[in-house]
Amino acid sequence: MEKDRVKLNQIVLIGPVYPYKGGISHYTGAMYHALDQEYSVEMISFKLQYPKFLFKKEQRDYQNKTFMIDNTKFLINTVNPLSWFKAARYIKKVNPDLVVVQWWHPYFSPCYWGMLQLLSRFKKILVCHNVFPHESFPLDRFLTQNVLRKGNGFIVQSSMDEKDLKSIIKRPKFKKVVHPTYNVFKFQDMDKQTARAGLGLQKNEKIILFFGFVRGYKGLKYLISAMPDVKRAYQDIKLLIVGEFGGDKTDYIRLISEKQVADCIKIFDQYVPDTEIQQYFVASDLVVLPYESATQSGIVQMAYGFEKPVIATEVGGLPEVVIENKTGYIVTPKSADDLAKAIIKFYNEDKELEFIQGVKEEAYRYSWERMTELITELYNEL
Numbered sequence: 001m002e003k004d005r006v007k008l009n010q011i012v013l014i015g016p017v018y019p020y021k022g023g024i025s026h027y028t029g030a031m032y033h034a035l036d037q038e039y040s041v042e043m044i045s046f047k048l049q050y051p052k053f054l055f056k057k058e059q060r061d062y063q064n065k066t067f068m069i070d071n072t073k074f075l076i077n078t079v080n081p082l083s084w085f086k087a088a089r090y091i092k093k094v095n096p097d098l099v100v101v102q103w104w105h106p107y108f109s110p111c112y113w114g115m116l117q118l119l120s121r122f123k124k125i126l127v128c129h130n131v132f133p134h135e136s137f138p139l140d141r142f143l144t145q146n147v148l149r150k151g152n153g154f155i156v157q158s159s160m161d162e163k164d165l166k167s168i169i170k171r172p173k174f175k176k177v178v179h180p181t182y183n184v185f186k187f188q189d190m191d192k193q194t195a196r197a198g199l200g201l202q203k204n205e206k207i208i209l210f211f212g213f214v215r216g217y218k219g220l221k222y223l224i225s226a227m228p229d230v231k232r233a234y235q236d237i238k239l240l241i242v243g244e245f246g247g248d249k250t251d252y253i254r255l256i257s258e259k260q261v262a263d264c265i266k267i268f269d270q271y272v273p274d275t276e277i278q279q280y281f282v283a284s285d286l287v288v289l290p291y292e293s294a295t296q297s298g299i300v301q302m303a304y305g306f307e308k309p310v311i312a313t314e315v316g317g318l319p320e321v322v323i324e325n326k327t328g329y330i331v332t333p334k335s336a337d338d339l340a341k342a343i344i345k346f347y348n349e350d351k352e353l354e355f356i357q358g359v360k361e362e363a364y365r366y367s368w369e370r371m372t373e374l375i376t377e378l379y380n381e382l
Helices: 023-036 081-094 106-118 140-148 159-168 192-198 220-233 249-258 274-283 298-305 336-348 352-361 368-381
Strands: 010-014 040-048 073-077 098-103 123-128 153-156 174-176 206-211 237-242 265-268 286-289 310-313 328-331
Touching: 010 023, 010 081, 023 040, 023 098, 023 298, 023 368, 040 081, 073 081, 081 106, 098 106, 098 368, 106 140, 123 140, 123 368, 140 159, 153 159, 153 368, 159 174, 174 368, 192 274, 206 274, 220 237, 220 249, 220 336, 237 274, 274 298, 286 298, 286 336, 298 310, 310 336, 328 336
Parallel strands: 010 040, 010 098, 040 073, 098 123, 123 153, 153 174, 206 237, 206 286, 237 265, 286 310, 310 328
Antiparallel strands: none
16 A cells, blocks of 8 residues: 555444444444554444344354454444534544445435445445345345445446446445455364364364354255265265254254255254354354355355355345355356256365465455455545
């Protein structure tokens, strides 16, 4: 980065952070630490993110203080407009050169619209995790458009989000960058055999991993349907399904029974605290994302943080981060047959070490340093 070109000094970053759970919180925390290496950064987060009637499960996890940001100001209550004024008033006192906002769902539209309206004189960059939500939301296009039009610049992380952004804003100023890697979940030295022993797995088994909250669009049913063919090729295969299920868990259990693959699938139906994520990835040979739709996914970057190859479907931005035959394979969505062939090919051709090397070679492209550079470039263009 050319220091003499940088006029940026003070940043306000808005988004969920520790102790809030989830990928957006992890992302915001990692972004704060990256930006804080170069600039003075003030962190503004939520006093209340979702009301309990909308999100009944526990929203906070206090175990992993790696993501804790000292002096975070928890000012924003998404259902209390008075808090939006209070947060905006505080930001005006900070008088930042740039406000960076995490955007991922139209639920936040009223809150963000109100705050950005009050902060109209400041330069604002919206980091788009999804321009539009994965699953339909009432008035999602209208609400998204109203908020994004308050931004001056945008970070998008896939060609799909670039296209969506251009569909609601003419000639937007933006930078496209792949979702950076999460490499902050390594809490101890742990080899594959130790991780497997801790999970009750055999040291010589072939282990593949599906990780994250189980939702319909993530296509788990196709991965389960692929397992009979994989099992015929390798009797020692094991699929780990790790993450909380919604109300449709019985459908997956029924499918596992119908496909007669219960003996090669192990389910961990639970929220995984940050401090326990490591063992699942370290224990695995390969991470599989059989998504029906996506813009991008933090799970790929978790896998890369542990130097694990990935099989993903050709949807959204996934083909932009999973490089065919270098860091993994890209397969046709909604195809159990293609998933099975890719998993079998991975083991038949003994690709693990080759793909691990590919992940290492791509590390800079997935770095938070690169994200900081692009935010700086975009600010200078604004």
